[in-house]
Amino acid sequence: MGYDRSMAAYAPLVIEHFENPRNAGEMADPDGEATTANPVCGDRMRVMLRVADGRVQEIRWQTRGCPPAIATSSFASEMVQGWTIEQVEALTREAIAEGIGGLPGDKVHCSVLAADALRSAVANYRAKAAGRPATDA
Numbered sequence: 001m002g003y004d005r006s007m008a009a010y011a012p013l014v015i016e017h018f019e020n021p022r023n024a025g026e027m028a029d030p031d032g033e034a035t036t037a038n039p040v041c042g043d044r045m046r047v048m049l050r051v052a053d054g055r056v057q058e059i060r061w062q063t064r065g066c067p068p069a070i071a072t073s074s075f076a077s078e079m080v081q082g083w084t085i086e087q088v089e090a091l092t093r094e095a096i097a098e099g100i101g102g103l104p105g106d107k108v109h110c111s112v113l114a115a116d117a118l119r120s121a122v123a124n125y126r127a128k129a130a131g132r133p134a135t136d137a
């Protein structure tokens with residue numbers, strides 16, 4: 001992908017996750033999944049989870065959006081690997097933004113997208129596990 005001057009405003013970890021995203025791609029038959037979108041900027045994130053013993057065993061994501069949206073998707077996927085589903089539910093956008101080294105004010109919505117998608121995927125997992133109709137949030 002390559003570094004350019006427009007990326008100079010971002011923390012090194014944002015650039016690293018944008019240029020070398022982790023856990024990107026499709027997952028067959030996830031235990032929980034959700035898609036969230038920001039109607040203002042058009043960014044869209046799909047998260048797929050595999051859960052074992054109440055913990056995130058595997059996570060995959062597909063994001064269409066700006067470099068920070070891709071970077072926060074990658075970062076958040078690594079962050080929650082092995083977490084309990086309760087920990088994922090409690091994850092805040094601030095924790096994602098802080099963990100990745102900060103985001104410019106006009107890009108904070110990227111961390112919101114990641115946090116919302118993760119929480120929605122857990123809600124989808126819980127609905128499936130309880131035998132309720134699972135919706136893709």
